[in-house]
Structures are given as C-alpha cells and as structure tokens.
Amino acid sequence: MRQPTEPFEASPSSLRRFLHAALDAMLVPLLAVLTAILVGGIIITLVGGNPFNAYRGLFGGAFGSLKALSETAVWATPYIFAGLAVAVAFKGGLFNIGAEGQLAFGAVAAAWVGYALPGLLTTDLPAFIHVPLAIGAGMLAGAIWGAIPGALKAYTGGHEVINTIMMNYIALNITSFLLNGPMRDPDPLNLSARTPEIAASAQFQPPFEGLRFHWGFVLALVVAVIIWWLVWKTTIGFEIRTTGANPDAAKYAGINVKRTIVLSMALSGMLAGMAGAIEVTALNYRHELGFSVGYGFDSIAIALLGKNHPLGVVLAAILFAAMRNGATRMQFLTQIPIDIISVIQGLILLFVAADVIVRYIYRVRAREDRVVLTRGWGG
C-alpha cells in the first residue's frame, strides 16, 4: 500500500500554511480555555474571592519558580502519557475510558519487576537493563489490559466503553487485593497498602538535586513525537486512522479492521501502562493504593482539548498539570477551594466538546471535522 501523502510537504508556502492550519486547529481550544477561565473568574468573584489574586496564585504556583516548574512537569508526565493513550484510541475510532485501570496495572507490573526480579534471578541487574525492563513490563501489562476490550470489540462486538469501565473496576479490585496481600510491603514499619520499594537499579534517578523533576517528562515528550510519527507517518498509523474514520472503507481498502482495532487498543493501553510505570520507576519508587484516582477522566479531557494530536495533548497536559499544581498555592494565598480547578476543567471540556457555543460567542466559522465515536453498544 502507498504511504498517504501529508498535506504539508516542504515547499516555500508550506510554513505559512502549516502555521495557519495549526492556529486554525488551536483556535477553538484556546478560546474554550479562555472562556472557561473567564467563567471561573466570574464564579470566584461571585463567591467573594478576587479572581486576579487567585489566578496569580495559580500561575505562580505552577510556573513561578524552578520548584514550581519542576512540580508542574512531574504532574504533566502521567497526563501526557494518559492523554496520548486516549488520543490514539480516538484516532482508531475507539473510546478508551479504561486508562485508569491500564495505568494501575502498568504501575503494579513495573513495581513487581522493580522489587522482585533481582531476587528471582538471584542476581543484581544493571540499571540500564533493569529500568527499561520495569517500564517495559508496565507497558506490556497496560497493553494486555487494553487489548482485551479491543479484542472483545473486534471479535464479539462488545462495546469498549462498557468493557473498559468494567475492567477499571476489575483492575481496582485486583490491585487492592495484590497490594493488601501478596505484593504488600512486608516491612514491619509499613502501614499502607503498597508494594516494597523497588531496587535501586530499577530507579530512574532524578537529574537535579532537590527537585522532583525526573526524566519521565522528557521521555513523555519523546513518546509524543514517536506517536505523532507512528500515527501520521507510517502504514500502521494510516490503517488506524482509516479504520477510525470509516471502518467500512477501511475494509474495502484491504485493511484488517479487526486486527487494527485490537492494535489501537493495545497501543492505547500500552501508553496508559507506561504512565503508571513511569510514576513507579521515576517518582514514587513503589506503587501505592489510590494514587491514580482521577487520571481516567482527566485524560479524556486532555485528549479532547488537544484535539487528539500529540502536540495538542502535550500542551493540554501541561495546562492541566499547571492547574492542579498551582491550585495548592492559590488556596494558600486566597483560601479559594482547590475544587474550583475541577469546575474550570469541566467548563473547558464543555466548551471544547460543544464548540458550537464557542464558535457562536466568538463568531468563528466551523470546519467539518465532527467525530461520531459511538455507534451503539454493539450487539
């Protein structure tokens, strides 16, 4: 099969055209964010707060110092991976609500390889083998947990939305069981449902003393580029996108639609699993129960805000991370509840999803790029 040609080949006018297209794509999300921030400001004013002070606190807490920047990057890392996971599935016409469960399994698998493998092999592993092994195990676990609903969708028609939701609960229960039972940290001082600390050789050491910034963030950016290349520049990516856009056409074009569906979900699950694995190997050095709460929905919002494009996902993830990270300082300075961030994020999603509202307010013309993802639950 011929490689699909991309609209922006190198030519004199291509840069302008690219910028134009980029701005065009980013306009509605930007306006949505702005509108949400404005509405959020109105809400803060209504409850007697000063929105300027609040947003200044938020901004300062997110970007105001080296430490703040480092923390924002720490928050952004799992958001980027999980956002990419949802975006890849979207590109394949699939709705992955299961990032939460895939992430948890990725973390559990990475933690297990991290603390148990040297003992099993009765040998110490060098870090350059052990770290990739741990992350790889997390990716594999996530991929399997993602591929199951993919296969069920492809071969039985069971809708991935319900199956991924169910598998979130299954993952939650299994993780609880493992962390309270077989995988629980046996240290007598340990009082939590958590795994033992992973071996030093499996720890991705942070580059800067005193900051929690870790290489996972850089890795996330690299993975974003790889995903962009994979989805937009390779045959596999073409098949995923074609299957997502029109499964019937894909079938006539000779694409193995079933296999592509499984592949999209496995890829998606792999990215979510990687988010969990990085949290374990680069940040927490163990997995603890209840640490991943909320990533599932946030990642959907991030993928939508980022228009399912890796660059957009990275930007959206940094925005969400900045809000989550800066919120503590905002509360410290102004006593405005942290929960206002969830309201603003909900509004952002609302305005992105219902772009009609934003387009109407700002008189922006619509481009025909509506996605319809849900075609029933499948029977």
Add this chain to the structure above:
Amino acid sequence: MDWRRFGIIALVIIILFSAVVLIGKSQNSPIVIITSMLATTIAVATPLTLGALCGIYCERAGVVNIGIEGMMLGAAFFGWLASIYMNTLFHFSLMPSVIVGVIVAVLTGGLFALLHAALSITFKVDQIISGTVINILAIGITGFLNRQMFFGSGSVFGGNVPSAPGVLPSIRIPLLADIPTFGRMFDQQPITIAALVLVFVTHYVMFYTRWGLRTRAVGEHPRAADTVGINVIRMRYANVLIGGCLAGLGGAYFTLQSVPSFQPLMTNGRGFIALAAMIFGNWSPIGAWLAALVFGAAQALQINLQFFRELIPPQLAFLQNAYVVGLAPYILTMLILTGIVGKTIPPAADGIPYEK
C-alpha cells in the same frame, strides 16, 4: 423474555447467599442472615435500579448516557443542600425539608439531563463526550460548592456547618412488615419502594403504551418514525429528561435516604454500574432491576463476609479479601455484553444523532 439470563441471575444470587449462610450459621440463624442480606441487597440496589431506568429511557430513545454518575452526584448534592436550606434558613420541619430536597434532587437530575440533551441532540456532540462533560462538571461543581457554602467565613451559614435535617423515615408495609424476622424486608425507605414501583411503571410505559412504542421507534429507526409523523427530536428530549429525573431520584438515595450528609464523589461509580445493569438486563426494566439486585447482592456479600470474618474456614481464607468476590458482577457483565453468556440487543439507533 430471556429466561436463561434470569436463570443465571437467580443462580448467582442463590450462590452468594448460600455461601454467607454456610459461613455465618453458627452465629446467626439462616433466616436472620437471609433476611439481613435481602434487606441490604434491596437497599443497595436502589440507586443502581434508578440509574439503570434512566439509561433505559435515554437509550430506548437512541441517546447513550454515560453521565448517569454525574447526574446522581449533582442531584445528591443539590437535594441535600435544599433540605438544609429549608430546615436552617426557612425553619421547615424534617419531613417538608426532606421532601423539598427530593424534589430538588429530581429537578437537578432533569437539569443535567437537559444539558445532555442539548449537547447530544441539538448540538450533535458525541454522546459519550457529552456524558463525560456532565461527569466532570458534576464533580467540580459539587466539590466546589460544598466547600464554598459550608466552610469559612464567606459561607451563607457564617462558618457554622449546619446539620442536615435528616433522612426519609422508613415505611412499614402493614401486615407484611409485622411478620417476625422476615418483616424487616418490608420495612424499607420511600425511594427504595418508589424504585420498585417505577420498574414496573417503566415496563408498562415502554411496552404497553403509545409513548413507549414511539420511544422505541425513535430509538430503533428514527427515519421511519419521522416519516410517520413522530417528532424524533422532541421524543428524544422528553425521554432524556425523564431519565434524568429518575437518576436525580437515585441521587436523592445517597443524601436524603441513606445518610444526611454529602461527600464529594460519594456516588462512587454507582452510575457506571447502573449502566452495566441496564446492559446486563438487555435494556428491559425488569431485567435491569434483577441485574441491579445481583450487584446489590455482591455488595451485601462483601459486607457480610467481613462481619463473619472470624468464622470463615481457613481453606476459604481468600474470601476474607472482599475484592475477590467483588469481581464477579463486572466479569459477568462483560461476559453477557460480549455474547459469551446470553446476547444483548441494543436499540439500533442508539448513540447516533438524528439528522433530517
């Protein structure tokens, strides 16, 4: 009727109950255990049943709704808030305050449903995205307002956290509730009874009235429905709104029937399980209700296994981990959904926006 499915449901419930009776029989008589399990099951199944009915109205009309969770959460909060306002600021007594609370909860559910309808029917936003919007918004709004209104000097109550007036009292069904031991089952609170009644009302409405016929037509074949003069858009709006009100009643279960307090995220994923119950029950009200009972029974099992923890024989020690048995309903739902056990047939036009 899909008798095989009902057989599976009955079998699962019987197995769960027998396990608990076997373990706990040295401490309590089997009748006491079964009655207590049944009472818990029926109570816990209430929000699941109402959520599933919400799903049925929406999806029978062709609108997928994964925002049930958010609708219930929002309703739980605003209903509770209304009961406090009535009690603290307007000095209503317990019953009127709580009844106003329930009404507000139902209306809140309806309001969220209106948003879902506007987004997914009028603006043709992808319905799953629209549902996600509702879930995230509900979490944010309830969390924020809960803090802002009840805590700190800026709150309407001047920094004092007022207590909710209370919850709906239970209704003893005369005669039946007087039966020794078993009577406990007929001593239930109003929303639970309402849910039960609504199951059969919905069954009647969906399958024996013109409204139901039209709703199903709109969900199965909107184009054909349109040609015979049914207003597809209006039917979809109406059914989504009805569904939202039912989800709102399900939300009232948490703060106006179970406990008189609100907690951020307190619906705890029950809206998603309701969705599973709906699919499990093949989009039929009675089937969904039975499925909700299976989920309820699983929770009753978890609680009872912990209660009888010290009596669990060592060879069954794995049961002490409530998580292990907690998996069953989810796995069962997946098996049913994927056609490995039974077959689900969703409405044909479910999830597809209607364009003239």
Add this chain to the structure above:
Amino acid sequence: MKKLYFVMAAVLVASMLLTACGGGGGAATAPDCTKSDVFCAGLVTDTGKVDDKSFNQGCWEGLQAAKTAGDADWIQYVETTDSKDYDKNIAIFTDAGYDVIVTCGFNLTNQTYEAAKKNPNISFIGVDQFLLQDDAHPDLPLANLTGLVYNEDQSGFLVGALGAWVSKSHKLGGVAGTDLVPPVWRYGEGYKAGAAYADQMSGTTTEVTVVYHSDVGFDKTFDDPEWGATTANSMMDKGVDVIFGIGGKTGNGGVIAAAQRGLYGIGVDADQYFTMTEAQSRLLSSAMKPLPPPIAELIKAAKAGSFPGGLFFGPAGYAPFHDLDGEVSAEIKAQMEELLAGILDGSIKTNVPPVKPAE
C-alpha cells in the same frame, strides 16, 4: 475574516497571560512570617478537608484555639489532595517562614521527619505520628519535632465497656475506616477488650464485631458514609444494638444509621454530640481523643521556647451521655468512673499493642 481571526487570537493569548500574571493589588492579607516578631502556624492535612467534622477539622481547631489564645499571630492550612504532595505542601510553609508546622495524620510521618531535619529552626507537630527511633528514623528524637499521639485503645476500651453494659442484645458493632491506620485499629481492639472486661465484671457474654472498610483506597476509606450506614444496618439486622463509628465520615454514617433506628451510637475523637447533630438524640457517648487542646498547648510551648520534642501523649476519655443520661443507670456511671480512673492511673491495662501484629 482571516485577519480578524489572527487579531482575535493574539488578543486572546495576550489577555490570557494578563489574567494569569497581572492585575490585582496585594496578594493576600497574610503577614510576613519570616519576621521574627510574627509568629505563624501552618497545618498540612492528610488527604482530606479541614471541614471533615472529624480528624482534620480537629487539627485545624487546634490552630484556631492557639490563635484565639494569642499564641499565634497568623494561621493557615493547606489541604492535601494527593498523597504524593505531602512534601510539597510542607515546603509551602517552610518556604514562607512559618514558625510551627502541624502535620495531621500518620501518613505524613516520614515527610514530617525529613522536613524537621532540614529545618531545625521550625517546630513540627506530627499528629498521630509515633515518632520513635528506628532504622527508618535514625536521628530521633529531634528537639524541634514532637509526635502528638494518643492511646486510642484506652478510649475504645472505655466505650466498649459502656456499650457492653448498656446493650440489651449483648451484641456490639463497630464500623471503621481501614485498619491499616494504627489509631483506627487501636480503637477497634480497645473496644473489643473493653467489652470483654465488662463481661468479666458482670458475667455476661457480649459479641463484638468490627468491620473495617479496607476494600478501598485511602482516598475513600474514611469518606464513605453510605457504606458506613449500609454496614451498620446489616449489623443491626443481625441484632446489634450499639454502633461505634470509628473514623471520619464512614464511621459517622454508621452512627447516624443507628440513631435512625433508635438504637445506640458511639462517636469518636471529639464529643460528636456537638459535631454530628443528626445523631444527637441517640448518641450514647464518644471515645475521646481531644485534638485541639494539646495542639494549642504545643504551639504555645513552641512560642515560649519550651517545645518538648519526642512523644507527647494526649489524654484518653469518654464523652458525657447528654440526651441519654437517663438511660444509663447510676451503677453503670459509677463503674465507668472507676474504669476511667483505673485506665488513667495504669492499674487497668487494655493489652492492645500499639500496632497490629503481622498476620
């Protein structure tokens, strides 16, 4: 049209940046805590909110009491939303030059220890943190770090005995958060031991069942009133007539359910007669673990330069019977007085170890 597009986008981006960084007068009314004459106290909560009518709120009331008493010029709290933020949230106060930092909850033990080592000039109060020297904490005791701990088993023991004497069915129930948290476990074990002690005294046999909500993560275990109510109802269906709610809103849910059925509820930590008005009429007592007075006392000591360091034990006790005073016989009241005296002078032991032994 196209130009309009660009102009608008530019304006919007600019205004966004302005909203973010610009505007507004002085940020907050907070004084400069780095000055030596301004005495500031900060609170870092465990994952939870300061309005939880329970543990975190008790900590915050301790700071408020210190401010009311004039021992702190400025108090502030930061709520933890994610357990990976403990360090960051403590650092907000250390960076701002606070003089006392209270960390609320045993989950913050290690982070408080590390912060205290790094900031010898700041006094740290670790509530519920059993700060003893061990391999993980080799430098203890530190002069600027005090672990405020309680013998929860003693308070649990008292209400366990009370429950056993008052119960008509001789079946007691406890609805608790996770037993992974040692104070919760100590309450539960003390409750059982107290009931057994009462049985011994009066020749009865009382069944005690404590159900822990350990099947969920830390984010939920103390915040699930609906589970608490459902569990309590299931217990009461089996004849239990006293419910001891241990831990946050989960326990409260159980106590409220008992009150709705007209049975007995027992509160925890503070005298919940005042914080849980929904259950007032049927609240028998509360297992006391008064947080605010010792916290205020420690803040005062820090200001006066007499901060103790090491472990500081808060008192044990049980709350008055309030509305149910008439249902507790004079004999039981006398026995309870005796028991309290015995517990406090050490002549009665609960025999509950400080942490749950490994299985």
